[in-house]
Amino acid sequence: MKRLYGLLTLRTFDYYSYFCLLSFIFDLMISKPSIPKGTRDFSTDEMLKREFIFDTIKKVFKLYGYQPIETPAMENLSTLLGKYGEEGDRLIFRILNSGDFLAGVRDEDLQKREGGKLSQQICEKGLRYDLTVPFARYVVQYRDKLIFPFKRYQIQPVWRADRPQKGRYREFFQCDVDVIGSDSLLNEYELIKIIDEVFTLLDISIVIKLNNRKILSGIAGYIGEGSRITDITVAIDKLDKIGIDGVNEVLREKGVAAGAVQKLQPFLKLKGETNAKLMKMEELLSKSETGMKGIAELRTLFSFIRADKISGKVELDLTLARGLNYYTGAIIEVRSADVAIGSICGGGRYDDLTGVFGMKGVSGVGVSFGADRICDVMNQLNLFRSLSSSSTQVLILNFGEAEIKYALNILKLLRNLKIKAELYPDQVKLKKQMSYADAREIPYIIIAGEEEIRANELTIKIMSSGEQKKIQLKDIKSYFLFLKKAND
């Protein structure tokens, strides 16, 4: 306590450090076990919500002919490194070699204390950083067995050593759906249909934004800065947040010539309806072969979409770039129309994903659903319908040894009807059993004591109303039929 008091009198008093210190002491006092920062436990409530989202997504993926695969959590570092840029390499969790991990390390390498070099000698494996690179590895590894076009989906956790912060975790699930080995724009259209169907089923209103990387290349070429496409797209990407002046400022800082920035202005100011935008761009980019190809691709895609009831939700957004450098065609991003939480789904076409693994010229397109953000949106909009039929529906009270046989018989009858039921396992006070039902939100309680057993009856208590009703044991099936139906 003396040390604590000393801290309080520090000149540069910092409330945050003080708070951290207090919570550390508190943790020590109760010596509660904990989990690594940035990771999460999922309680039953959270699990049921997530299961609902995953099941919905899977159902749609299957309806559209996509097939599940899974890959191991650990990949060889040779598979992962160099695929996500320098920053990405740093964020990969590495796994210490098992056994004598220092065996092959030279003394001088140890003494130099070069972490980067050393980690390559003591770690061969890493946790997957996303599902895309393992998918590319999978396609190359099994190229002789797979049937192309290969339509796969994959729902698994990924790990990143990011600084933990609100809404950003070190372990999170990705739900990826990709088709590889087909150039057809019908695939982009199908993915947009999948997006629409998933979010319709989840009851989330969305805006789907589309762009094409070839148009961005065309623009970069048109303004005479073809080699600076990354700087330019990164700047354009921020238009929403920092406005036209901000984008221009960023471009100048990056060293883009004033004339080029000037030539870019008509693109930043493009407004209006999709067709009008496309026509204006055709005018500007008429001499860029790549740009015109991008425009033609978008025209075809919009022609499929226009024949559909989803057309109202889809818009062309020339500022959409989505950082990742491997996109070569369509770029897709989905936002909630009601909650400002960033992208909840996104992806695009990549023409050479498997190239790094030695398989050239195979084009793919895919999107990834962000389960965490989707869950946040649904929580905020209160969209989770009652998931109570996923949990126990009936609790039978435990009256003691003499009554157990009768209770077990009721339990069996209920479970045969596929009704989720429990018998309270311990012979404790009924009040305690009732409060268990209450806390677990079990809607029906069955009371079958001496009196009921003598008359071959049971008492049903409806927890929401407190109402009680006696029925004959033989009528149990007809009484609970509605619960059985709720489960079908």
Add this chain to the structure above:
Amino acid sequence: MKRLYGLLTLRTFDYYSYFCLLSFIFDLMISKPSIPKGTRDFSTDEMLKREFIFDTIKKVFKLYGYQPIETPAMENLSTLLGKYGEEGDRLIFRILNSGDFLAGVRDEDLQKREGGKLSQQICEKGLRYDLTVPFARYVVQYRDKLIFPFKRYQIQPVWRADRPQKGRYREFFQCDVDVIGSDSLLNEYELIKIIDEVFTLLDISIVIKLNNRKILSGIAGYIGEGSRITDITVAIDKLDKIGIDGVNEVLREKGVAAGAVQKLQPFLKLKGETNAKLMKMEELLSKSETGMKGIAELRTLFSFIRADKISGKVELDLTLARGLNYYTGAIIEVRSADVAIGSICGGGRYDDLTGVFGMKGVSGVGVSFGADRICDVMNQLNLFRSLSSSSTQVLILNFGEAEIKYALNILKLLRNLKIKAELYPDQVKLKKQMSYADAREIPYIIIAGEEEIRANELTIKIMSSGEQKKIQLKDIKSYFLFLKKAND
């Protein structure tokens, strides 16, 4: 080639090394990417089988009132270490601290090259080794929020740095179901019911073996070697494999006194029906309080079981010990009646699982289903019914741009019926499209070319028989009604 030839002339020629070398060279030649040894990719076929097993297990768990939770893949090493014995500690995969992992390491510690000590300084986290310890950690961490008795299930992968071998992997799924905070033997009975129901649904004939740790303690005490219970149970556990003489030999090697081994013989020779065995044991262990308690517990459990149709599958097996030292009451193990593959499910009661995390005196009981072995058994017995309704049911051939609109309309009609359907995305030769359907085992093909479109018709080809049939577009719903029903 010259070097290879040199190797072939080595005096101590070793075929295995030679084979390894060849396959290494072969790998290099085709430079195929690979995954870490002991891990697996799951293809769609394997995924559908595993999904079927997991879904069946989950359905039963829920019917019995168990609730899902999930814990992170990474746990703090302080949570994991010391819980699985020395050997277990060695098998935990450790995760290198991110950032400058050498920062806090002293030069002298580096120079000493003590792997064990160093790994504790450069790794704070590890991959979970099983689901039981994370569950115990979870219960203690959220003790104030949980409702007891807490009935949870958890289906997640675990990782062990075991030497990979046939049927043993470094990443595999566990399906655990436990109830914690209840002493009642009704829980043991319920778990046996769950086991019976899961394997009945999977169509696997099983034998459920039961024992009680208290009886084993009683026996150890009775023969005067109470402190040697681990050695004794480990030896008894091998009775099946090495016979009575073998067990006696092992006991003598471990230093168990000859008189004690002699006194053990009646237990090793116990035969016959459950009740007869229990009576004989009551005679022998009449002076052991613990032993008599174990016998009484088994009697109660068997009295629940006897009232049930599962009784034929359940047998008392006094040699059942299941290595793990934390069991304190019932011990449960399940084997396939038809395939000799070892235990496919097992568990027991543990009275002090959460004690290591500071929460004393909370009793739990649970079992774990081995998904990999269950899958192996079902493969060997050919028990996977057609899972084809999980995959695409109808493929619409792609005749080109003029016919796309008509095809997209058919696609929409089918998907509205929840029939899994695809349109081949590329305009390639029909032969190629047909072989795609063939390879993917898609049972129905729809042909809608110029001729069909003109007449508002479509041709359906049944792949199994080769039969073709023309129907009106408006009749598509009634024609495919049986597929829709197969999905419900």
